[in-house]
Amino acid sequence: MILTDWFTMPENFVYSAIGVTMLATAYRVVTTRNVVHAVLHLVAALAASAALFLLLGAEFVAWTVVLVYIGAVIVLFLFGIMITRAPLGVETELSHPRRIRIPAAIVSFALFLVIGSTMVGAFKDDVIEPAPQGTMEFGITRTADVGQSIFQRFVIPFEVVSVLLLAALIGAIVLARKDPTEEESEATGTMR
Amino acid sequence: MIGTPIFDVFSTLLAGVNHASRFNDGGALAAGAWMIPVVPMVMAFLIVFFGKRSPWKGWVMATGTMLFVAIYGMALFLMNLVEGITYQGSVWLSDVGTTAFGVLNVEWGWMVDGLSIMMYFLVGVVGVLIFWYARGYMEDDVRYTWFFASFTLFAGGMLVLVSAPNLIQLIVGWELVGVSSYLLIGHYWEEHQNSSAAIKAFMTNKVADVGLFVGAIIIGVSVGSFRFSEILGVVEGESGDSTLAKYAFWAGLAIFIGAMGKSAQFPLHVWLPDAMAGPTPVSALMHAATMVTAGVYLIGRLFPFYMNDLFASDVRTVIIIVGAATLLLAGLLALVQDDIKRVLAYSTLSQLGYMTAAMGAGAYTAGLFHLFTHGFFKALLFLGAGSIIHAVHSNNMSDMGGLRKYMPRTFWTFLIGSFALAGIFPLAGFWSKDEILASIQYDASHGGGAVASTVLVVAIIGAFVTALYMTRTVYLTFFGKYKGDAHPHESPKTMTLPMVGLTIGAVGLGALNIPGITTWFTDSLAARFVAPGDHHATSIEWVLAIIGTAAALAGIALGYRLWHRDAAIQRDRDTFRIPVLYPLLENKYYIDDFYMGNIIRPVRGPLARAVDWFNSHIIDSVVNGAGYLARGLGKTVYLFDQRGIDGVINVSGFAASFAGGMLRLFQTGRVQHYAIMIFAGTVFLVVGLIIF
């Protein structure tokens, strides 16, 4: 497939727009000097990934990303930032100095090259079949299908994940709970 | 008992019928005996996870397990007395396939025959009493639950060992015992000397284990199977030109070296006295029923191999000499110890010497009978010592004395245990020791020659020494005036009742095998697939019995002469010293020093120096070289800078700082720096994989 062919497909316009947004916001997440901005950029990057899932016909995953990530996880992050008193506003000390940033950049770029070249070498010009004209159903996974798959084929991993979530819940409570110091418990004792 | 009305059991027992010709497979009881090793192993892990929440913080689980083993062992023992069981269950875990020397299979199985039933009984009954006792003794321990978990694992490992129908499973059990003994000896690891005692025990055993591995491999390769039934089948076939016969001497010797490690025979005995660093119940179980009996058990298991003239019968000369040396040298060492547990430890060594010497003399029954009775009275003595230590908060006999008045129950049980150990009629120790003497005498007149005659004399001297040190211990502990600072008190019932239970065993178990009168023990041990082919006394050897008893009484008399007066005039500690011998004994024949000076230091020193040299020369020079490289790069950069080539300056300055930065990344303690190395390494590996 030559480049002009690729550019003439309408979905690739959408893809390009989403991809550029995603990379730009992701770049800002890892470089910005404002903590809150980093979180908001992450929202944008995740929203872009949700859009990408919609483009790939994975509706349920897309909305799950929106609900779980953008809805819940981000709030958690904002709380984390506030509780740990991360500096709000512009802060130059959020990243390591150049001494570390440069090797890190080299390593991650090399990682990208390795993964990318492997992928390109493996799949070359393989195409994800577009939806044929007039059959919108093709290539779109209905939520019902995902549900059936989860509760039939993948029911055991599903249960395991539910246990994991419970364990994480308990673990987070145990870790984050503030054990009352002696004076505090004495104070409550006298109040009673 | 399966299929036999209960009345028949007793009538057969009373009749004492020789049932050697009618072994059976033991029915469902033997088929279900896989539970004996499996239940403790599983329970040990369950206690780790659920012990703290269970009743008595895991004690109930542990003791219940041992109670199960004890009851099962008793049932098998009784049934074996009546009918004689030989059963071998097995589950083939995998078929490893054809190897250079035939088909090799990995098998997990359980042996139910006279020998292993005796061990189930011993481990179960002694074990349950010690576990019961440990509840009182360990009451305030911080790692109470963990203690019972590893204690159960210890007993379970021993049961895996004795239930093994092949050498591979035996080695698995052997190592389980080793590792759990490491955990238990180092139970109080907060003190450095305890953890190093644990390491010493583990390492000494490892040295010996090499022998076991070599022997097992020689046997397994030459027979083409690791199963005892097939190995001993070859032996029974008496084909002198089999591969096994060719290497039998070396195989037998190597296996005996393994047994020397676990059974703490001279000169590999050094770990056992130090192993007293563990809690007293551990010492009791280790000395009575598990661990140290493993070596003797192993020789008993392969006994036909050691008996047959075409195979390893020459090794028996080595065995009897090692056993005799251990019994005398360790007995003498017990005379000079101040730590009561160490006295008992050297006493155990000495008694193990008796068992080994008996095995070497070809006395399968006598050796194992002594193992059996010794299990009871030595456990009793250790529990008594633990009770004393619990009361006076010291291990040293110089802090004891006069305890007879404070702890009467401990005193009486300890006294009975001491008499049993000294071999006083009619306690259990008398019968087993007498049988050993008789067997050695038989060997001396049937091919053992001068070696066996000498060993017989040594064994009689050993009986004298045994009585002497036990008298000393009893006097220094229970008589005279109390020399310590604590307020001694009798131990609680949870501790004294198990001691009473063991006392019953120490008194009565000799009746199982009175030569010429009862043959229960002999018969039950004879229930094996391949007959052990030993000789056992059929009538009481009156002369030897009288000489042995006289030696013991002489020991007691001398002890009375030496330490009774000592106790009477209330010296701070015993003053009896023999000029030359005493320093030699005090320093344990300098064996530990020898190991330290000639083996450990020479190895450790050069090793440490080699590592140091490698560190300071190779690694440092790599780091320095990289540093020089970076500095050289920096100088180059400086030169370029001087010449004012702006574009190049920035790039190479960056390179220099990058090189310097990379060098500093190696050990910073910061996770992210390591993460960089991990990702870089991944990239490097993947690229390498793609290119090559």
Added chain:
Amino acid sequence: MLINQFLLLGAALFSLGVYGVLTRKNAVLVLLSVELMLAAVNINLVAFDRYFVDTEAAGQVFALFVITVAAAEVGIGLAIVLLIFRVRKSANVDEFDLMKL
């Protein structure tokens, strides 16, 4: 659409996440970067699912699992950061260098 366009996007996002993990000082920001890496994995999973036309939608199901696990990870991770912050009065990973000891 090429499969590779999605895979390369995923690879780029993943590398950016790695870069963030390696360079960020603030522990919360390190966790943010980990989220980027997980999102990249999700993109790959869904793209493969679509590419192989799996009738059981295994790729999507696993993407869902990744999301769930990521949520758990964030919860625990933030709890740990909080704990360290209480002890050390800082959420700065520079100061967690106990591994050097």
